[in-house]
Amino acid sequence: MASRIDAVPNRRAIIDRRVLADDIAALESDGPKLRAEAVALLKAALDKGRAEIADRLMQNPSRGLEAASGQAFLIDQIVRLAFDFTTKRLYPVSNPTAGERIALLAVGGYGRGEMAPYSDVDIAFLTPWKQTGWVEQVIESMLYTLWDLGLKVGHSSRSLDETVRMAKSDLTVRTALLEGRFIWGDRALNDEGVARFRREVVEGTDRAFVAAKLEERNERHRRMGDSRYVVEPNVKEGKGGLRDLHTLFWIGKYVHRVDSVEDLVDAGLLTPDELHQFQRAENFLWAVRCHLHMIAGRAEERLTFDYQREIAERMHYANRTGKSAVERFMQYYFLQAKTVGDLTGLFLAHLDEQFASRGSRFTLAAIPRRPRKLNGFRLVRGRLALPSDDFLQQDAVRLIEMFALADKHGLELHPAAIRAARRDARLIDAKVRRDPRANALFLDVLTSPRDPESVLRWMNEAGVFGRFVPDFGRVVAQTQFDMYHHYTVDEHTIRAIGLLATIERGGLKAEHPIATSIVRQIVSRRVLYLAVLLHDIAKGRGGDHSVLGAEIALQLCPRLGLTAAETETVSWLVRYHLLMSATAFKRDLSDFKTILDFAEVVQSPERLKLLLLLTIVDIRAVGPGVWNSWKRQLLAELFEGAEEVLRLGHKQTGRKERVEAKQQALAERLGWSKPDFQRYAKRLPEPYWVAEPLDVLEENARHVAESGDKQLAIAASVYPERGATLVTVYAADHPGLFYRIAGGIHLAGGSIIDARIHTTRDGMALDNFLVQDPYGQPFDESGRLERLKAAVEDALANRSRLTERLVAKPLPRPRADAFPIAANVLIDNRASNRFTVIEVNARDRAALLYALAYGLFQSKVTIHSAHIATYGERAVDTFYVTDLLGAKIIAPARLKALEKRLLEAAEGQSPVRAAA
Known part of the structure; x- marks a missing residue:
């Protein structure tokens, strides 16, 4: 809108059109040379103007609207100069006919007077009737001039009748023209176009336009991820972004014929306070968008992690205790997105009321x-x-x-x-x-058997939730600067509560049969719902959020009416809400001490049930694609093992009896003769029978039988129960086997999520790997399975330059470089009775597992199992190892050397280079 551009301070410092017009008029060349010289003058002015706007934004990094309006002003002057140059110097007409008239309009965002540095220049050429030869020459020449300036031009050229006809049939055209603004040319023609647009297109179509824009908005939200709290938001198109504000203005302008956002107050759609919130959010979002374009050097709208840190620095955010500068910046971003959402809801509801006076409600x-x-x-x-x-x-x-x-x-x-x-x-x-x-009313909402997620979200958007539970108010719009969490803390929490309610209603029975069954058995529903509410409530305070959250629970639960016993349980659940996932995903569940240690912390079957439910909804609420059948299987395995210990104490089935039961069940499945099966069973050590489930035992037995006397046999098949592909390698055992297999799988595009390494009594290796593709899915096509097997075979036969190819292979998530992750190696000799357990935390990158496995090979240790977990940009790889004689590694000097070598491998240093 013109008034916004008029408000840009010291506009001549951006561009002085009159001085530039004189310079162009002074050019004495003709033909192509004249045009080239004019373009050079315009290009210099455009670059100087952009630099001035960028410099102003760097000095005042929050003045987004000023920068956006300044950009529109700059383009206005360039377009006017180009039009005058084309019509007066290149194609002058001394006595134009009635048909040789052109009105030049800015449409879309440019029409509003708002442009980011690399926004498209959307213009419309309006003519009275069908284009004459002169009009076609002017439009073509002018477009070439703008393109030569490096501008990305979106253009249309239509007569008055064509414009009206297109606007009636095409919502996009109608919306663009709704924001049309006269730039230059024949003003009378423009005024006639505006009058016809309002009379022939807008009049009587209010309801249809509103319904269409709302459906368009809903579809955009679905496409972008239907939450305003996705941690890499789209500033322009995402929920709570600029396009939502634009939609409000479009609807207000269409229905009430207003010309500015300020006029929405007079129309009764916004209060003065809400107008202030609208303008503050708009100014901030424009500032972010302009910074984003300047940093990217192109029209970039997605606020990805690598840009977030730099924009936070540009906008002068600083670190605070418990919160980094980038987290503080993103929290403010989401608070503004929340404001946009609140205003949108109120605006549409009021609009609904106004339409209701003419008929029935149309949205609810x-x-x-x-x-x-x-x-x-x-x-x-x-x-x-x-x-x-x-x-x-x-x-x-x-x-x-x-x-x-x-x-x-x-x-x-x-x-x-x-x-x-x-x-x-x-x-x-x-x-x-x-x-x-x-407190009783709040607890009723939180534990509602109906739809607590929706009502809690309403409470949160109204600001009531955070006022009533101030600790929750502290995490509203709070982000976690990592690639694992998809939502802000408050959105994650409310989604988790909604998932719990869905499980309780039986809505996820197929995916969570155990959870659906046990949720009806728990003693106190309110304990579980309070634990879900509070599990992340202490994030952003510095320190362990589990410990701090447990202390908050001790204060809050009695206020809400919980008994002392219930309060203690909620506090315990918050304190240990990460225990079950950490144990299931990072530890060997076939090692019975893992189960015993876990059960010792849990202590009661009731807590175990509560913890399983809390763990499931916590993981699922992280974001789409995080939960999978592999995680479900591991959690179920841990739950069943711990339940047996807690229910029966230490009188569980003995190790020998468990091995015999598995062998008997396998013999029945295979149908082999008794001597053949006994010969096979004797070849495999006891730990093998404990570690592997029955279906894998059967796969392995058939694979070994089919291999005969071969020294290398590789099988790959889909394992739907685990959401992965089972790769089995049967080969003559030799040092370095594991790291070579890991390298081959990675070269084939696979990601190892679990590995178990076994050695037969006659010197053969029988290794099982669970493998997924880069999208967390199994390799399931025959061609992909064959390529996977071939890659492993080539790696074991030294047919490929394994290390060089792995180093050259790019990481699927290069944005991980935006996160500072210090590699860490933890060596634990207490977690297992038989093995030394090594946990490596590092930034996820190409061939990380290969590098670590090679480091262990260099250190002369034997790997018995490996467990791989990935949390966004962070990889956590756990190895159960012994020395070459099968004993734990306990010598301090050797442990220190092992830690040093693995740290180097985790940081991308020596092992891979040495292997090359």
Whole structure:
């Protein structure tokens, strides 16, 4: 809008059109040379103007709208100069006809007077009728000039009739023209176009336009990830981004014919305070977008991790205790995105009310029944409303009661009630937080058997949640600067509560049969829901969030009405909410001491059930693609093993009896003769029978039998129960076998998620690997399986220059370089009775497992099993090892040397180079 551009300070320092016009007029060349000289002058002015805008933004890094408007002003002047040069110097006409008229319009974002440094220049050439030869020459020449300046131009050239016809049939064209702004040329023609657009296109189509824009918005959100809290947001198109603000303005302008955002207040769609929030969010988002374009050097809209750190620095965010500068910047970003979401909800609800006066509501369904007891609240067309504007102020507990009633009766909230809740949330003080009635109502919402996720999200967006539970308020919009967590802490928590409610209702029975069964057996539902609410509540404070969260639970739970025993259990669950996943994904579950150590911490079957449920919803709420059948299988295995110990104590089935039972079951499956099976069974040591499940034992037996006397046989098959591909290598055992296999699998594009290494009594290796592709899926096509087997065979036969090819292979996630991760090696001789357990934490990168395995080979240790876990950019690889004689590694000097070598491998130093 012109007024926004007019507000840009000291515009002539950006570009002085009159001086530049004089310089162009002074050019004395003709033909192609004249055009080249004019383009050179325009290009110099464009570069100088961009530099001036960039310099202003660096000096005042939060003035996003000023930078966006300054960019639009600069382009305006360039376009006007190009138009004048084309019509006056290149193709002048002394006496133009009625058809030789052109109006030049800025449309889309450029029409609003907002442009990022590398935004498209969207312009429309408007003519009265069909284009004349002169009009075609002017448009073509002008476009070539703009392209020569390096501008990315989106253009259209239409007559008045064509413009009206296209706007009627195409929503995109209609939206672009809605923001059309006259730049240069024939103003009378432009005015005629504006009048016809309003009269012939807009008039009487309000409802259809609003419905279409809302559906367009919903589809965009689905495409971008339907949450405003994805940790790498799209500043322009994402939920809570600039496009949502634009949509509000488009709808307001279309329905109420307003020309500026400020006019939305007069239309009754925004209050003055909400206008201020709109402008603050818009200014911040534009600042981020402009910085993003400048850093990327192109039209980049996604705020990825590698850009977040640099923009935080540009915008002068600093580190604070428990929060880095980039986390503080992203928290403020998501607070603004939340504001955009709040305004969007209120705006659309009010619009719905206004349309309702002309007919029925168009966005929200009417309720089927009318609840009787609303404790003074009212129903207005099926939505919970306030009897008076000061109703919440009379009793602040009603701020909680309002949401509890909405949950109980399945009601939506009236926009005026939401607006009042946002305004009055500040009334929730220590007195309200201590009120037993308020706490009981909040607990009812949290543990609702209906839809606690939606109602808690409403409470959060109104600011009531964070006021009533201040510790939760501290994590609202808080990010975790890593590639593992997809959402902010508050969004992750609310999603986890929703998942728990879905499991309890039986909605995920196929995926979580054990969880669906045990959720009905737990003693206290409210313990479980409180634990989910509080498990991450202490993030961003510095220190261990599990320990700090457990202390918060001890304070909060009694306030909410929990007993001392319930409070202790919630605190314990928060303290150990990462224990089950860490044990299942990083430890060898076939090593019975792993189960015993875990059970010793858990101590009761009830806690075990609660911990499993908490672990499942915590992992699933991290983000899409994080949960898989492999994790489900490992958690189920740990749960069943620990349950047996906790239920029966140490009187579990003895190791010898377990081996005999497995061998008997395998013999029945195979149907071999008794002598053949006994010969096979005697070849394999006892740990093999303990470690492998029955289906893998059968696969291995058939593979060994088919191999005969071969010294190398490789099998690969889909293992759906684990969501992976089972790769079995049967080969003559020799040092370095594991690292070569790992290298071959990686070269084939595979990622090892688990490995078990066995040696037969006659010197053959029988190694099982669970492998996934880069997307966390099994290799399932015959061609891919064959390539996987061939890559392993080539690696073992030294047919490929393994190390050089691995070093050259790029990491699928190069953005991991944005995160500072110090490699760490932990060596533990207490975690297992038979093995030394080594855990390596490092940045995930190409051939990491290969490098670590080679480091262990150099250190002359034997690997018995390997467990690989990846958390975004961080890899955690655990190895169960012994020395070459099968004993634990205990000599201090050897442990120190082993740690040093693995650190070098984790940091990408010597082992891979040595292997080359």
